[in-house]
Amino acid sequence: MSEMNTKEKLLLHARRRFWTNGYSNVSLRQIASAAGVDVALVSRHFGGKLGLFEATLEGAFNIFETPPTSETELIEAFVRLFTETPRTQTEPSAVTMLLTNSFDEEVGSLVRDLYDRQFQQSLRDLLGPERAALFAAVVFGFSVAEKSLQVDGIAAPSSAEYRRQLEHLIHAAFSYSG
Amino acid sequence: MSEMNTKEKLLLHARRRFWTNGYSNVSLRQIASAAGVDVALVSRHFGGKLGLFEATLEGAFNIFETPPTSETELIEAFVRLFTETPRTQTEPSAVTMLLTNSFDEEVGSLVRDLYDRQFQQSLRDLLGPERAALFAAVVFGFSVAEKSLQVDGIAAPSSAEYRRQLEHLIHAAFSYSG
DNA sequence: ACAAATTGTCAACACTTGTTGACTATGAGG
């Protein structure tokens, strides 16, 4: 970690804190301190707090090596986004980022638009609006119950049981006929 | 609204702002200003910011006239909690409150504990941990997709179609066998 | 080696935050 330059260090810790605690609940001094760097360098490298946050969104939903063509391919990638975390196990996932930031007054619309443009849109094109919506609802509900409310009875993510529960509901979403 | 005393006015606007924007994202001055009241009166009447927030949680999950005894009764009440808002249509719902506050560092555990103690607990007792969890996941997913991400394809709440979509997924959650 | 651009350091800025204390109504009980 010491072999990163300042920009990378800031970006790493910014993503960690912004994604898990929400944009408005994190101060630049907290991030800079965690990165072992002066606060002023944020404005220098990223133009300000908002610029730093936007930089953390780079490739947030970029989970395809190649754009998906079939339903199964897209669904598989989607499930992967929600069950795995981007780098290590301790890093917050893109789903957590959505839950903590989509309500924020300053970056809420930014985050929602990004999600819709980079993800929900392709879901809609492939599945149609109703099934795409139910699909997203199911998969987000799982994340909320697990990450946000920490409801008992939901298996640990990345476990086989978790996938089984999730796929059961996904199947239900697909069997919906408006 | 002018026939309310200061304490009631503060409570009303505090609930509105705390529940829709999250505890840390709202300042006492915003609330006091919206209520047309001096800031210092918050500490006078509620002891401080945290006391005011806790006061807004009074009866947040209190949607039963009488405690539910059957599954259908409990499910009905649960669906009502998620599709209706407590007072008027413009007031934030308890679900919104959970989504905006359960991640907060200062009040997150408070809110999560309250939800579990006052709601998920009785769900678990009646349905067992797995089905209770899936049930909560389904119903929360709906709220996230609608309120937080504003996904297209999900019908407006309190519409018949919304209930139909929701009940379809709920039925799926109940048909799960671990 | 020199000049120039980039990167880092430090202190200050204007502003907002929650909270407190002194002071002034206001109104009820003796």
Next chain:
DNA sequence: CCTCATAGTCAACAAGTGTTGACAATTTGT
């Protein structure tokens, strides 16, 4: 009427916010 607790007003506080400018250090290009 006087007293006194409750309610409201106002100004200040220490702490924390994002951002900026002046300066030093370091790296880069020639």
